[in-house]
Amino acid sequence: MSSNMSVDVSIAYMQRMHMEDIQEIEEASFGDPWLPEVISFSVRRKDTTGVVAIVNSEVAGYAIYQLVSEDNQACIRVARLAVAEWCRCCGVGGVLLDDLLGRLTLVRDKLVFPVRESNLIAQVWLREYGLYCDEIRDDWFGDGESAYVFTKYFGGEK
Numbered sequence: 001m002s003s004n005m006s007v008d009v010s011i012a013y014m015q016r017m018h019m020e021d022i023q024e025i026e027e028a029s030f031g032d033p034w035l036p037e038v039i040s041f042s043v044r045r046k047d048t049t050g051v052v053a054i055v056n057s058e059v060a061g062y063a064i065y066q067l068v069s070e071d072n073q074a075c076i077r078v079a080r081l082a083v084a085e086w087c088r089c090c091g092v093g094g095v096l097l098d099d100l101l102g103r104l105t106l107v108r109d110k111l112v113f114p115v116r117e118s119n120l121i122a123q124v125w126l127r128e129y130g131l132y133c134d135e136i137r138d139d140w141f142g143d144g145e146s147a148y149v150f151t152k153y154f155g156g157e158k
């Protein structure tokens with residue numbers, strides 16, 4: 001795990017009032033930013049949840065995840081996770097990831113995190129937190145890029 005935790009972080013469910021900050025982070029973080037309407041629509045779905053990381057009363061990061069079934073196994077699949085540039089490498093991404101891992105149960109025991117093949121920083125970061133890439137999914141993203149699928153199981157490795 002990252003050793004540089006230097007800020008107090010709390011996690012809350014994503015709400016409408018967070019959307020402006022989320023949009024700023026989204027645009028600074030991704031080449032294919034989701035529109036605010038897409039984020040709002042997706043987190044209103046029954047199987048999808050958004051959480052935010054709050055630092056000094058500001059939105060410092062967020063994650064959007066889905067409860068899905070893959071190969072007949074119930075999983076948490078991360079759809080989006082990003083940290084504001086002003087707060088990177090302070091452990092905020094790790095706190096968001098820990099929150100998602102804390103939502104695993106004996107029956108929903110696998111976290112699945114597909115990241116772009118080109119996103120080397122995210123891959124290094126996920127390995128830092130003990131996730132392993134155990135699958136490559138061709139053509140996973142809308143523009144045809146492959147996903148490196150990182151996973152972690154409830155209570156550790158299987």
Ligand SMILES: CC(C)(COP(=O)(O)OP(=O)(O)OC[C@H]1O[C@@H](n2cnc3c(N)ncnc32)[C@H](O)[C@@H]1OP(=O)(O)O)[C@@H](O)C(=O)NCCC(=O)NCCS
Pocket residue numbers: 001002003004029030079080081082083084087088089090091092093094095115119121122124125126128
């Ligand atoms: C990937 C991301 C979420 C990491 O969040 P973070 O809060 O900065 O990361 P943490 O502080 O939890 O972890 C830091 C560790 O991750 C790794 N890491 C993070 N950023 C890194 C970078 N730019 N270069 C190298 N290693 C990096 C290091 O191992 C680091 O540990 P160290 O500080 O002891 O060297 C953040 O960089 C981000 O939002 N990126 C853009 C969006 C994205 O790619 N999301 C993931 C795919 S959806």
